[in-house]
Amino acid sequence: MKTQVAIIGAGPAGLLLGQLLHKAGIDNVIVERQSADYVLGRIRAGVLEQGMVELLREAGVSERMDREGLVHDGFELAFDGRQEYIDLKELTDGKTVMIYGQTEVTRDLMAAREASGARTFYAAGEVQPHDLKGDAPYVTFEQDGEQFRLDCDYIAGCDGFHGVSRQSIPREVLKEYERVYPFGWLGILADTPPVSDELIYANHERGFALCSMRSPTRTRYYVQVAAEEKVEDWSDERFWNELKSRLPEQTAAKLVTGPSIEKSIAPLRSFVVEPMHYGRLFLVGDAAHIVPPTGAKGLNLAASDVNTLYRILVKVYAEGRSELLEKYSEICLRRIWKAERFSWWMTSLLHRFPDTDAFSQRMQRTELDYYVGSLAGRKTIAENYVGLPYEAID
Template identity: 65%
Template structure:
């Protein structure tokens, strides 16, 4: 057994874990990252690409923004196509100049990996049998194995950035956590392709055939999504079938511009809302998907994780640099305020734009629900006050000052 020591152990080398590590290192706080898969596997994950202003600012603070600034695309708005009629939400004008950035999560992760390597910060990839110990004490530790060697990492705090299926949340006793979940009866079939996008900004599409989203990663790379039944498999959808169905759900003028091509990546993501309370247990802190999941409608997943990172890093800075030993115990309270806000917005967007053809629901009840949703969406699309609310939520609520 080899013994190592650090101040903060970070479980998970996704963007939230790496960003936390980068920010802590900038404050002189030692940290080690432990990841169960390889770095190549982490970079192979295809995720969202819309960054709120808060995350953009945080990447600048972490000094990993150079490539984002050069290659990212600031977006001043987005569109909602409501049964073929297009409405533009001008988020820049409606929020006093705030915008979002189109820059893929994979690229954010790559930038953070390179910055961590450049700083010489220690990361253990492809780690096995990761386990957390004594997290409710003043001497927590992490055990893991790698290349046939066993390690014990002693630390002051543990940040669980290892996602919904990771070990961090499961370490908290069941009687010490409350979990809230709503699983939607459909998923998003996503295709990534090296084809020019149909529009400069994202188009969220509400149609009789179901939801669709025309997104982008750059001027030459597109990301498209279709709402599909939760029972569908990727194998059910050839490229030809996907493009044919997408054309039927896009607004007519956008469909005429659609350029098709071979898919680089194709997957189906289930939709769920999930929150674990509290987000901390002793000296273990849950960050990002380890604590909460949002439907991708509204692009809040990575952005919500970033707000967790901002909160935790600033509180840990108070502990180590200001001597405020009690600061970290405010983490869950502060983080959950923003979590529930984003959960509601993502749930609302999902209900507004998707088709809920649930066979278990009475047809009359379903029609009434649809009319309620149509009436509400009509207000948010046609009234400036409604548009301002939507724009404010979409661009992201400001981080709390700590």
């Protein structure tokens, strides 16, 4: 079996890359180790940057997003009993974010791929890329007891942090940067109306809290918990009481509670690997980097990687610009490190760390007070939150 681009991983990054390449006339095959139902069952991010929204429109998969997604012009920072509004639209000359769940993005991309007739192998076992430094790389895998070999020009590793793609690169080639945070986010999904029309990020002496949503009738709430906490120790009642305690009184009084339909604890880490390419293999999304969710950058960074690789490959096939492939990692990493910085900054600013002393707490509050009290500070927050521009491929 032959194709031009083999894509390992059918999450939103792999599917979006496949959709864009297909529309550009570049043949591609996706190989995914999980079932389609498993991929759709993953509950993930829901805040889409302006750039990702435009990329989904370019890919021709935005109809439902544009109809059902919630455009947000800003968000609130709550601390010291205050609620400060960051007006994204005003501070960034009209840019906004879109609230549309990753599950829904994935569903739309799956539907588009099925309609296109492009090939996808789900529940594939023993996936392995080969001959990455040669001119004829290939991917082997098995499905339903049958062995497959997929010959290709290039391989896109879109298979996440624990996937085989990064692990296929010799360790001595890679440099890893990592910070593991001493806490996680306990999150619940509930069919209740949102407490606010837009997101609220709260810094409280008991820890961080976030009020988010997936739709006008479905909410996603989070509270910071210690890294060793177990989700089974948190009843719905305990969660709602803890969330209320961390919100400003006027907001807590409006909170509508209800039974959770999903509950989980997500650990927080920052991770980047350099370089993001090895021979004919290119790492995309979580295979190369992880950000704490505070800055809403994980899915959006994957989309910017997709944008870069897609535009490079179009120029390679249409114009013979193979030298651009060597620039992929450098271009991606410039944006990645800026997003890592913003996510680290938001995490440091809004969470309570176990070893934080009184001085550090006052500095944290003063940092918040300074940024929201300064037009330049608000603009800095806003331009990072809506997403820095994608770098042009020349």
